[in-house]
């Protein structure tokens with residue numbers, strides 16, 4: 432993309448309504464614009480990151496065998512009356528009446544809808560196990576929408592639902608989700624720690640939340656510091672292997688890590704004192720096993736091996752796709768702006784032309800731009816007439832991990848400058864070598 436043709440409405444002033452750094456930076460970098468309280472338009476740069484995050488979520492879901500689909504945002508109240516949650520959910524649910532006077536709602540989550548699809552189409556235990564998911568907008572009329580996309584009213588969530596014949600199979604699905612989530616977050620450059628949590632209105636017994644540690648997080652968390660040494664890395668785990676998935680769960684959840692809802696001071700005090708940590712965290716996902724809570728009242732049964740109908744065991748699993756943008760920025764920024772991890776960056780590299788209009792500089796930039804694109808990368812070429820200082824400030828603000836700076840002086844010596852946004856280190860090298868270095872960085876990521 433050429434900056435001269437792009438729509439990047441960066442702000443010079445720090446917006447006063449934004450209380451936390453990720454919200455400020457998203458507004459300043461022209462990523463989002465508030466449409467009304469807790470509801471945002473996704474401007475091109477924000478939309479690009481949102482799509483990158485969505486793509487990682489899709490890939491990691493499908494890697495473990497989950498099946499993508501799409502359910503609507505607007506739902507009929509009837510199913511929710513059947514499950515008993517229409518009254519139970521409270522004022523967070525946006526209730527709407529259509530012209531036929533039917534009660535509708537903007538879905539805050541989809542257990543009812545998916546259970547209805549299941550009971551209509553699945554009849555035999557032979558069709559199990561089954562895990563369906565979608566990435567769809569949700570609406571929760573949060574009492575205090577704030578912090579930008581972090582606590583919106585309309586927000587994008589991946590929610591998945593597993594259907595299993597036995598509790599044991601459903602617990603395997605739970606473990607498999609934990610494995611898949613660990614990989615998902617690491618690909619986004621995040622450390623998200625699974626913590627024992629409370630199930631809230633979804634219900635159920637087993638549940639973990641995934642928390643990214645950040646001072647601005649809304650949850651208070653308590654954990655054994657050893658947990659932050661754990662890395663999922665590039666292990667290959669067979670998603671059908673119950674024991675392998677259970678071992679990962681054991682490894683990542685055996686140390687003390689809880690949100691304030693489930694925190695138990697007596698147990699926590701058994702952790703050696705120098706490892707006890709109290710901090711704040713951002714919830715970026717949650718997994719639940721809730722057994723037959725929905726399948727029983729809604730008649731989601733299958734014919735078991737003995738021919739008798741049995742209610743299926745279920746779980747649900749959510750990732751806060753739009754909240755993740757805020758969480759990643761909270762975890763990765765400096766006083767000049769965002770520092771995108773390579774896995775989610777909107778553009779893979781920026782090209783800054785220090786002397787737009789200079790035939791040699793223009794030609795060198797064009798060549799770099801074409802070379803990066805030929806490698807399947809997505810560069811942003813600042814081909815505007817602005818001064819160097821302003822161009823660098825914009826690149827730093829929008830946080831592209833790599834910048835190639837091209838100017839007549841360097842070109843005389845046959846070099847351009849490659850700068851890492853994260854370390855701030857710059858190195859001069861021939862243009863081909865800069866392209867090669869960037870290609871290497873992304874080879875393991877894309």
Ligand code: ATP
Nearest residue numbers: 580581582583586588714715716717749750751754
């Ligand atoms: P919270 O406790 O933060 O209100 P929740 O536990 O009610 O969230 P879940 O039902 O577990 O949310 O939804 C799955 C994920 O969706 C959450 O882990 C979170 O990342 C995201 N999410 C939930 N509410 C919001 C919101 N208002 N704005 C943005 N993302 C949200």
Ligand code: MG
Nearest residue numbers: 640714716717
């Ligand atoms: Mg939750």
